[in-house]
Amino acid sequence: MGQVDLRSAEARMLARRGELDQTGLMDWIRQAVARARELGEPQYLGGLLALAAIARTAVGEVRDAIPLLAELEHVPNVRHTLDYLRSLPDLVRVAIAAGDADLGGRLASGLKPVHQLDQHAAVTTRALLAEQHGEHAEAAALFADAAGRWARFEVPWEQAQVLLGQGRCLLALGSPAEAREPLRAARGIFSLLGASPVLADVSRLLAEATALAGS
Numbered sequence: 001m002g003q004v005d006l007r008s009a010e011a012r013m014l015a016r017r018g019e020l021d022q023t024g025l026m027d028w029i030r031q032a033v034a035r036a037r038e039l040g041e042p043q044y045l046g047g048l049l050a051l052a053a054i055a056r057t058a059v060g061e062v063r064d065a066i067p068l069l070a071e072l073e074h075v076p077n078v079r080h081t082l083d084y085l086r087s088l089p090d091l092v093r094v095a096i097a098a099g100d101a102d103l104g105g106r107l108a109s110g111l112k113p114v115h116q117l118d119q120h121a122a123v124t125t126r127a128l129l130a131e132q133h134g135e136h137a138e139a140a141a142l143f144a145d146a147a148g149r150w151a152r153f154e155v156p157w158e159q160a161q162v163l164l165g166q167g168r169c170l171l172a173l174g175s176p177a178e179a180r181e182p183l184r185a186a187r188g189i190f191s192l193l194g195a196s197p198v199l200a201d202v203s204r205l206l207a208e209a210t211a212l213a214g215s
Contacts, residue, residue: 015058160189176212
C-alpha cells in the first residue's frame with residue numbers, strides 16, 4: 001500500500017503539471033485499478049478510481065473519466081474512507097469538465113464532514129456546484145471562504161483553484177476589476193506549482209478581466 005500511495009501522489013503531481021502522459025504511470029494506474037477491483041477493498045479501490053478519473057482528464061480523455069466516477073459512486077462505504085472527501089473537489093471538477101455536474105452533485109451529496117480539512121473540501125464543492133447552477137454571487141463568497149481555509153492549511157493547489165473560481169464568478173457578475181486580484185493570486189500559485197495547463201486558463205481570464213476593466 002505504501003508504494004501505491006507514493007506512486008498515486010506522483011501521478012497527481014504530474015497530472016497537475018500536464019506531464020502525466022510523458023511517463024509510464026497511465027499504464028500503472030490501469031493495472032492498479034484492475035487489481036483493486038479484484039481485491040474489492042473500498043478505500044484502496046476508491047482512491048485508485050479517483051486517481052484514474054483525474055488522470056484521464058489530465059491527458060485529455062475527460063469523457064473516459066465519467067464511467068470511473070460512476071463506478072466510484074457505487075463502491076460500498078467509499079464515502080467513509082479517509083481520502084474520499086479530500087479528493088472530492090478534484091472529482092467534482094472532473095465531473096464538471098466532462099459536462100456532468102449532476103454526477104458531481106451526487107458525489108458530494110449527503111456527506112457529513114467532521115475534520116477541518118474535510119469541511120474545507122465541502123465548502124469548495126458547494127462553491128463549484130453553486131457556480132454551475134448560475135448562483136455566481138453565492139459561489140464567489142464560498143470560493144473566497146474556501147481560499148482562506150486552504151491558505152491557513154497550506155494547501156496551495158486547492159487555494160489556487162478556489163481563487164480561480166472566485167475570479168470566474170466575479171467576471172460572470174460583471175466585476176472584472178475585482179476579479180483581477182484573485183486571478184493574479186491564483187496565477188502566482190499555479191506558476192510556483194508548475195501547473196501549466198490550468199495556468200493557461202488563468203492567464204486567459206486575467207487578460208479578459210484586465211481588458212474589461214479598462215486598465
